Amino acid sequence: MSYSLKNQSASQMQAIKDYYQAFIQPKAPAHAQFVAKAPGVTITAYQSGTVLFQGNNAETEGARWYNGSATQKNSSINKKNSSGYLPKDFATWNVVGSDEVGNGSYLGPVVVCATYVKKEHMPLLKELGVKDSKMLKDSDIIRIAEDIKHVIPYQELIVTPSKYNDIQPTYNVNRMKVALHNQAIYLLLKKIAPEQPQGILIDQFTPEGNYRKYLSQEKNQVQDNLYFTTKGEQYHLSVAAASIICRASFLNELAKASKELGFTVPSGAGKASDLAAAKILKRGGLPLLRQYAKLHFANTEKAKKLIK
Numbered sequence: 001m002s003y004s005l006k007n008q009s010a011s012q013m014q015a016i017k018d019y020y021q022a023f024i025q026p027k028a029p030a031h032a033q034f035v036a037k038a039p040g041v042t043i044t045a046y047q048s049g050t051v052l053f054q055g056n057n058a059e060t061e062g063a064r065w066y067n068g069s070a071t072q073k074n075s076s077i078n079k080k081n082s083s084g085y086l087p088k089d090f091a092t093w094n095v096v097g098s099d100e101v102g103n104g105s106y107l108g109p110v111v112v113c114a115t116y117v118k119k120e121h122m123p124l125l126k127e128l129g130v131k132d133s134k135m136l137k138d139s140d141i142i143r144i145a146e147d148i149k150h151v152i153p154y155q156e157l158i159v160t161p162s163k164y165n166d167i168q169p170t171y172n173v174n175r176m177k178v179a180l181h182n183q184a185i186y187l188l189l190k191k192i193a194p195e196q197p198q199g200i201l202i203d204q205f206t207p208e209g210n211y212r213k214y215l216s217q218e219k220n221q222v223q224d225n226l227y228f229t230t231k232g233e234q235y236h237l238s239v240a241a242a243s244i245i246c247r248a249s250f251l252n253e254l255a256k257a258s259k260e261l262g263f264t265v266p267s268g269a270g271k272a273s274d275l276a277a278a279k280i281l282k283r284g285g286l287p288l289l290r291q292y293a294k295l296h297f298a299n300t301e302k303a304k305k306l307i308k
Contacts, residue, residue, distance in 0.1 A: 002052065002053060005051040005060070007050075008045075008050070008065075009050045010063070011079045012065070012294070017033070018031065018038035018071065021044075023036040023038040028044075033043060034172040034219060038057075038085070039057070040230060041054065041055040041056070041057040041058050041060075041061045043061070056231070059203060060169065064207070064208070064209070069152060076104060086235055090236060092119055093236070094116070094118040095186060095198060096109045096114055096199075096200045096238060097114065097116075097117065097201045097239035098112065098181045098185055098201070098239070099242040099243040100112040100180065100246060101243070101246035101250045102250045102267075103205075104268070105211060106276070106277070106293055106294055107161070107257070108265065109159055109160050109164070109253050111151070111157070111158050112181055112188075112241055113154060113156045113243075114155050114184040114188045114240040115238050115242045116146070116152055117152055117236070117237045121152050125241060128144055128147045132231075133243040133246075135246045138247075141251065142251060142252070143232050144248075145244050145245045145247070145248030153191050153192050154247060155185075155188035156184070157180050157183060159290050160253075161291060161293055162290055165296075171255070174211075178206070178210075181202055182222055185222045186220040186223055192275075198225075201228075201232050201238060203231070203233065203243070204228040204229070208226075240282075250267070257292055262279065263279060264276070275306065277293055277300065278304075280292055281303055281304065283305055
């Protein structure tokens with residue numbers, strides 16, 4: 001991924017350089033003022049006033065400078081609320097972490113979960129096998145998720161396809177996810193009160209500025225002590241645990257739908273999903289399909305063509 005800024009002033013270029021000072025490389029290519037290699041992003045600032053961001057965090061970091069200044073009032077990378085960067089000892093903090101599953105799947109729900117993991121929980125969670133859910137088999141995910149629920153506080157929200165279709169016309173994908181993450185975190189904080197986590201880590205799906213923009217439209221806003229990073233499950237067990245619970249619930253919902261319909265309901269948004277949707281359409285038309293699928297996906301039109 002890449003993101004570029006054009007026509008940056010000398011003062012803006014200096015501000016960007018100061019912000020990433022700890023990651024400045026000793027050598028820069030021709031026509032470049034400096035190169036910085038920070039976690040998830042490489043920043044190259046050219047003498048022409050162009051700044052190029054490359055890597056998984058390119059959009060997030062580039063968006064921070066879109067209006068000519070950092071979106072954070074405090075430009076120290078390791079300070080609280082710094083998008084994309086975490087304190088060196090963050091993995092040992094007592095943290096609320098949140099993640100979601102199902103947003104990119106045509107069939108099945110969207111599931112969001114927040115968990116609270118304290119330092120004292122970590123050895124047992126590791127013993128149970130908690131890690132990046134992408135590294136686990138589905139059967140292991142379902143088993144581990146049940147174990148996690150007996151160890152740590154958590155809050156899960158499941159948005160069925162029917163509910164999703166009701167919400168989607170007024171909530172775009174990112175606004176919906178912000179609303180769900182915020183609500184899960186808010187409810188979990190109420191459960192663990194008066195105890196307060198040292199930080200709240202959200203597995204990043206949109207630049208922090210966008211998250212906070214949508215957050216401002218929510219009723220119960222959790223605004224303080226937020227951290228954002230992609231692949232959050234690699235940085236704290238709270239996000240890894242949340243991801244496993246989400247994934248297990250998503251798989252269980254697909255299994256439930258498969259039992260109801262009498263055939264396998266797949267995840268994803270590929271050809272298998274088109275074929276499954278076509279079967280549902282033949283059986284009960286759009287009223288039935290809306291109970292199992294996110295209708296605004298292009299798969300709906302593909303399924304319609306398959307039954308003609």
